[in-house]
Amino acid sequence: RLRFFYHDFPGGKNPTTVLLAQANITQDFFSPSPYSSLYAMDDPLTIGPERTSTTIGNAQGLYIALSRDPNKFTAVLYADFAFTTGRFNGSSFSLFSRYPPTDFVPSPDTICEMAIVGGRGAFKMAKGFALLRATSSNAMTGDASLEVNVTLYHY
Numbered sequence: 001r002l003r004f005f006y007h008d009f010p011g012g013k014n015p016t017t018v019l020l021a022q023a024n025i026t027q028d029f030f031s032p033s034p035y036s037s038l039y040a041m042d043d044p045l046t047i048g049p050e051r052t053s054t055t056i057g058n059a060q061g062l063y064i065a066l067s068r069d070p071n072k073f074t075a076v077l078y079a080d081f082a083f084t085t086g087r088f089n090g091s092s093f094s095l096f097s098r099y100p101p102t103d104f105v106p107s108p109d110t111i112c113e114m115a116i117v118g119g120r121g122a123f124k125m126a127k128g129f130a131l132l133r134a135t136s137s138n139a140m141t142g143d144a145s146l147e148v149n150v151t152l153y154h155y
Contacts, residue, residue: 001005001022001149001150001152002088002148002149002150002152002153003147003150003153004045004047004056004057004131004145004148005045005046005047005049005053005145005146005147005148006041006043006044006045006057006059006146007012007044007045007046007051007134007144007145007146008041008043008138008142008144008145008146009043009141009142009143009144010039010102010134010136010141010142010143011094011141011142011143012056012141012143014072015108015135016041016042016043016044016143017039017040017042017043018039018040018041019037019038019039020038020039020062021038021044022034022038023035023036023070024038025097027028032095032150034065034070035065035066035068036064036065036066037064038062038063038064038067038111039062039063039064039065040061040062041060041061041062041063042055042058042059042060042078043058043059044058045057045059045081045083045112046057049135049136049145049147050103050145051145052150053151055084055085056083056085057081057082057083057085057092058080058081058082059080059082059147060079060080060082060085061077061078061079061080061095061155062077062078062079063075063076063077063078063079063099064076065069066098069109073099074099074100075097075098075099076097076098076099076101077096077097077114077148078094078095078096079094079095080092080093080094080095080104081093081094081145081148081150084102087122088122090118090121091119091120091121091122091123092119092120092123092155093116093118093123093126093150093152094116094117094118094144095114095116095117095130096115096117097114098114098122099114100112100120100133102135110111110133110134111131111132111133112131112133113129113130113131114129114130114131114132115129116128116129116130118154119152121152122154123152124154124155125154125155126152126153126154127152127153127154128150128151128152128153128154129150129151130148130149130150130151131148131149131150132146132147132148133146133147133149134146134147135147
């Protein structure tokens with residue numbers, strides 16, 4: 001079992017997530033996450049809920065926005081959660097799952113369950129699940145910090 005925090009910041013001077021591509025059919029280019037937009041991410045993982053907490057790794061991957069409803073966020077996410085310090089330095093697990101529909105300002109009571117499909121290092125052949133809960137979010141910028149509780153089974 002692991003617990004850490006994940007910070008996704010598409011806005012500002014030093015974004016951790018960037019838009020790679022957007023379909024021509026997308027109607028609302030000013031939506032926080034337009035339908036069919038593809039993003040690349042390199043988000044810090046920390047031990048505490050503040051972005052300034054000690055960094056223990058990063059999550060790198062891709063996600064594609066799937067909701068036609070501009071007030072909801074739904075995506076398919078592939079990310080490799082890699083640890084760069086501590087007991088699990090050099091190890092990672094892979095998450096590949098659908099992020100279920102949520103309002104752009106998710107409630108702290110909303111918990112999203114996502115599938116873990118593999119790993120390396122200490123997490124070889126990992127499987128399990130991650131429970132994500134927003135600790136802070138901003139609908140205008142898309143910035144979000146999430147608490148991540150992971151249950152892994154591995155060799």
